[in-house]
Structures are given as C-alpha cells and as structure tokens.
Amino acid sequence: MTSETTPLRQLTLDQLRKRTSEKWRAHPGDVLPMFVAELDAPLAGPVVDAITEAVRRGDTGYPAGTAYAEALANFARDRWDFDGIAVDRTTMVPDVMSGIVEVLDVICGRTDAVVVNCPVYAPFYQVVGRTGRPIEEAPLGTDGRIDMTVLDDAFRRAARRGSRPAYLLCSPHNPTGSVHTADELAEVAALADRHGVRVVVDEIHAPLVLAGARFTPYLSVPGAENGFSVISASKAWNLAGLKAAVAVAGPAAVDDLARIPAWVNESPSHVGVLAHVAALRDGGGWLDALLADLDENRRLLARLLAEHLPAVRYRPGEGTYLAWLDCRALGLGDDPAATFLERGRVALSPGPVFGTGGAGHARFNLGTTPELVAEGVRRMAGALT
Numbered sequence: 606m607t608s609e610t611t612p613l614r615q616l617t618l619d620q621l622r623k624r625t626s627e628k629w630r631a632h633p634g635d636v637l638p639m640f641v642a643e644l645d646a647p648l649a650g651p652v653v654d655a656i657t658e659a660v661r662r663g664d665t666g667y668p669a670g671t672a673y674a675e676a677l678a679n680f681a682r683d684r685w686d687f688d689g690i691a692v693d694r695t696t697m698v699p700d701v702m703s704g705i706v707e708v709l710d711v712i713c714g715r716t717d718a719v720v721v722n723c724p725v726y727a728p729f730y731q732v733v734g735r736t737g738r739p740i741e742e743a744p745l746g747t748d749g750r751i752d753m754t755v756l757d758d759a760f761r762r763a764a765r766r767g768s769r770p771a772y773l774l775c776s777p778h779n780p781t782g783s784v785h786t787a788d789e790l791a792e793v794a795a796l797a798d799r800h801g802v803r804v805v806v807d808e809i810h811a812p813l814v815l816a817g818a819r820f821t822p823y824l825s826v827p828g829a830e831n832g833f834s835v836i837s838a839s840k841a842w843n844l845a846g847l848k849a850a851v852a853v854a855g856p857a858a859v860d861d862l863a864r865i866p867a868w869v870n871e872s873p874s875h876v877g878v879l880a881h882v883a884a885l886r887d888g889g890g891w892l893d894a895l896l897a898d899l900d901e902n903r904r905l906l907a908r909l910l911a912e913h914l915p916a917v918r919y920r921p922g923e924g925t926y927l928a929w930l931d932c933r934a935l936g937l938g939d940d941p942a943a944t945f946l947e948r949g950r951v952a953l954s955p956g957p958v959f960g961t962g963g964a965g966h967a968r969f970n971l972g973t974t975p976e977l978v979a980e981g982v983r984r985m986a987g988a989l990t
C-alpha cells in the first residue's frame with residue numbers, strides 16, 4: 606500500500622514529529638496535535654516531482670502565466686461538471702485569506718459590514734476585523750446548515766450599516782463540514798440579490814467532499830453572477846507552506862476583479878503554483894485515496910466517541926477533514942479543548958474562537974492516521990478521569 610492508495614496510513618508518529626510546521630511545533634513534544642488543518646500524509650507523487658524538478662532547475666523566481674487557473678478550470682469541469690471558470694476572470698493570490706481581503710477591498714467600502722455564518726473558521730473574524738469592517742453574525746441552524754431566515758435578517762442588518770455589504774460564505778463549511786446544496790446556494794444568491802449583498806465564497810475545502818455528498822461551486826448557481834470564489838489546492842493536498850491560491854470572479858464581477866492591483870497576481874510562490882497545478886492536474890488519484898481514508902476516519906471517530914465519550918455529540922461532516930465536537934454535556938465550560946490539552950495532552954482547536962455557537966465545542970482534525978485518531982480519543986477520555 607502506497608501513499609497513492611492510502612495516504613493516511615503511511616506515516617508514524619515519530620516521522621510526523623520530525624516535521625517543523627505549526628502542527629508539530631506549536632506544542633511541547635508530549636502533546637498530540639489534532640488542531641490546525643494540516644494533513645498527516647506524504648505529499649502526492651506528482652506534487653513531489655513538480656517541486657523537485659523546479660528546485661533542480663533553479664526555477665524559483667516569480668510566477669507567470671495562467672496554468673493555475675487552467676488546471677482549476679479543468680478540475681472543476683471534471684469533478685463538479687462546472688464549466689464556468691474562465692481564465693480571464695481569475696487572478697492568482699498568495700493564499701485564500703489574503704485573496705478574500707483583496708476581494709473585500711474592491712467590492713465593499715471601508716466601513717461596510719461583512720456577514721459570516723458562525724461558528725466559522727476563526728481567521729474570518731480576524732481578517733475582516735483587520736480591514737476595519739464590522740461583522741454581522743448569521744448563526745448556523747442546530748442542524749449545522751445555513752438558516753435562511755437568520756441569513757435574511759443578517760443581510761438586512763448589514764445593508765442598514767452601509768451601502769456595499771458582503772457575505773463571506775465558507776463552502777464547504779469549516780468547522781461543521783456541512784456541504785451546501787445547489788438549492789441552498791441558489792437561495793443564498795437570491796437573498797443576497799434582494800439585499801444588495803455581494804457574496805465572496807471561500808471554497809478551499811471544495812475538493813474535500815466525501816462519499817454521499819456533492820460539492821456545488823457557488824458560481825454555478827443561478828443569481829451568483831456577481832459573486833467571487835477564492836479557492837486553492839492547499840487544503841486538500843497539504844500545500845499551505847507553498848503559498849498560492851486563485852480568486853475567480855463571476856461574469857458580472859469582472860470590473861471589480863480588474864481593480865485588484867496587478868502585482869497581486871505575481872505574489873504567490875512560483876514553486877507553490879507549480880505544486881498546486883500538479884496537484885489539480887495529476888493528483889486526482891491521490892485525492893480519491895485521501896477521501897476514502899477520511900471516510901473511514903470519520904466513521905472510526907464516531908465509533909470511538911460512542912464507546913469512550915458517549916456524552917460528546919458528533920455529526921460526521923460531509924466534507925473537510927475537520928470534526929466539530931459538541932462537548933457541552935461534559936461540563937467542561939466554554940473551552941473543553943483547554944481541559945483536553947491540560948489533562949489529556951491532546952491539542953484540539955478551541956470552540957470559542959469560531960465565534961457565537963463555538964462555546965462548549967472543540968474541533969478535531971481527522972486528517973491523520975487511524976492510530977492517531979484513536980490516540981486522540983484515548984487522550985480526550987483520559988482527561989476526564
């Protein structure tokens with residue numbers, strides 16, 4: 606069995622501890638890290654080849670051309686039956702979060718509000734807050750999905766605060782792993798149109814949709830023409846250290862796209878772009894194997910929690926490799942991850958940083974080996990004894 610057939614069954618804890626990225630260096634060596642969204646898998650073969658050959662050539666200058674957008678357009682066509690990524694409606698950006706900042710800067714005024722569905726990826730708050738724009742929260746429903754009535758209300762509040770509000774949609778949703786359906790997204794587009802809200806969708810987890818669900822690109826739904834998608838191969842192929850991403854404008858957003866400064870397109874890592882192109886173009890087999898491993902891991906986690914921590918509620922996500930655990934019944938207060946870390950030496954992401962609805966929750970990273978999923982649960986359970 607190779608990395609191309611079972612990527613999440615290749616590496617031992619000793620091998621992983623040699624890594625020097627955030628996941629493996631943020632905590633002391635006795636802590637099992639299950640927090641930041643890094644994958645405990647070897648890189649896909651085509652990615653390794655692309656990087657190695659670039660380094661051998663000394664090909665480490667600035668990025669050029671449209672290969673990333675083309676690879677993404679082909680991937681979207683093959684995987685999602687979506688033919689709507691036109692290369693001339695894209696720009697490269699260094700990473701998804703900085704791409705979101707660039708897009709917000711051209712579609713919103715300085716003080717216009719940005720709507721988010723909490724609980725949501727914590728940097729949404731930091732990045733929007735840093736631009737000085739207020740946030741309007743539209744909490745997800747108890748089923749972890751977008752509540753259209755709540756969203757309608759948040760759009761109304763946002764529109765009252767300024768004339769060019771935006772909605773930062775996470776699709777699939779981090780941390781719940783919900784995969785928005787085509788109908789939901791069409792409803793979002795209609796609501797946004799009604800309130801004059803521009804939609805920016807973070808689709809970084811799009812390739813990570815597991816068996817039983819289907820990813821719908823936001824720009825493919827009716828009414829989404831003036832939206833933006835910001836997307837990258839970085840999450841699915843573990844390329845966060847090789848910075849590159851793409852912002853895609855809908856057909857009615859090309860004028861906004863044109864206002865993003867031209868130098869932004871040259872600011873990703875060139876080696877990153879080569880790696881991302883290789884992933885999207887030739888890394889499909891590896892991705893399918895990863896998705897199969899993740900499917901097993903989400904079932905394993907559900908089984909282990911039921912056995913060892915039955916009070917923890919877990920609805921296995923349809924996408925992402927993140928598990929959102931409702932630990933409120935454990936009586937550990939707002940931040941159960943603090944107890945798991947202190948007493949169990951396992952680092953989960955603390956729920957409260959995900960905004961309203963995060964208290965009493967913790968996020969567990971399933972992008973690891975089955976052994977470490979089990980060890981993570983063992984340590985969580987051990988923290989309670």
Ligand SMILES: Cc1ncc(COP(=O)(O)O)c(C=O)c1O
Pocket residue numbers: 642699700701702703726775779807809810837839840845850
């Ligand atoms: C929803 C979401 N957006 C963005 C990012 C970060 O992406 P980037 O490193 O490209 O800014 C992550 C990382 O986990 C994420 O989960």
